[in-house]
Amino acid sequence: MEMDGDLRVFRDYLAFTVPHITMFAGAVFGILLLLGIDPPLAAGIFAILYGGMLTISGLVIRPHLSGVKAYSAYMLFVTLLFAAGIIIVLEWAF
Numbered sequence: 001m002e003m004d005g006d007l008r009v010f011r012d013y014l015a016f017t018v019p020h021i022t023m024f025a026g027a028v029f030g031i032l033l034l035l036g037i038d039p040p041l042a043a044g045i046f047a048i049l050y051g052g053m054l055t056i057s058g059l060v061i062r063p064h065l066s067g068v069k070a071y072s073a074y075m076l077f078v079t080l081l082f083a084a085g086i087i088i089v090l091e092w093a094f
Helices: 004-035 039-060 069-093
Strands: none
Touching: 004 039, 004 069, 039 069
16 A cells, blocks of 8 residues: 655654653653652653644644644544643643
């Protein structure tokens, strides 16, 4: 199956950016746990940080890849991840 150019660019962009964001957000999560933050709150903060950073990185490439269906699915997923983090933190706080 031949992959079109835009989808290949999207795949390569994700391959070079997502691992770095994952490492950073995971390190923050680990530090929060080491500091004694409750795991549900740490998970919510992780989801906010991870989803927010992935959303920002996705918005950077929007002008180039807005027509790719995989890009739309990716943005939906990371936005829901960010929203889930907010819900987790708010549920834990109140």
